Amino acid sequence: NAGVTQTPKFQVLKTGQSMTLQCAQDMNHEYMSWYRQDPGMGLRLIHYSVGAGITDQGEVPNGYNVSRSTTEDFPLRLLSAAPSQTSVYFCASSYGLAGGSQFFGPGTRLTVL
């Protein structure tokens, strides 16, 4: 099993550009989530999904879109990048239970100039 994979590992964007961060898991997990990690602010939930075709907003959804067309994939789209979106982004997945522990991808380090 590859677990949770994220691409790219590093990305530099200019303000106003758009891009998609990819996330895939091969564990047949129902739940998937996107987080951003900023110094001193822990992990903040951007969007999450409880199954294919179902997504919901987290704490900091503005400026980001998601879709979940398959169980395996959960891409995160930045519509018009801003410097405030400079961060490390983590994707995670878990079984469809409240008690399911999350498996995290290696992260994408994004810099917006």
Next chain:
Amino acid sequence: AQSVAQPEDQVNVAEGNPLTVKCTYSVSGNPYLFWYVQYPNRGLQFLLKYITGDNLVKGSYGFEAEFNKSQTSFHLKKPSALVSDSALYFCAVRDDTNAGKSTFGDGTTLTVKP
């Protein structure tokens, strides 16, 4: 709304001494509590969780945590710290009324000195 507080940004202990990393939570329904660890430039790894049952749960690398419902706490503990335990630790909570949504604390940096 659910929330998690980790009141200490940093915890410093000497190798061989016991360690405690504190966590308190707030949820509407029944809590499901987790501890994760992050080593430098790595993703997060699961350590242990509380779902139901025994209030003392044991996890990886000799860590344990005690669930206290009356104090809404879930403190992480280890009887004898190792230098290799130095890392960033996160407490997280889920609520059984919205099981797909996790909330994390701001993290506590644990430094174990030889």
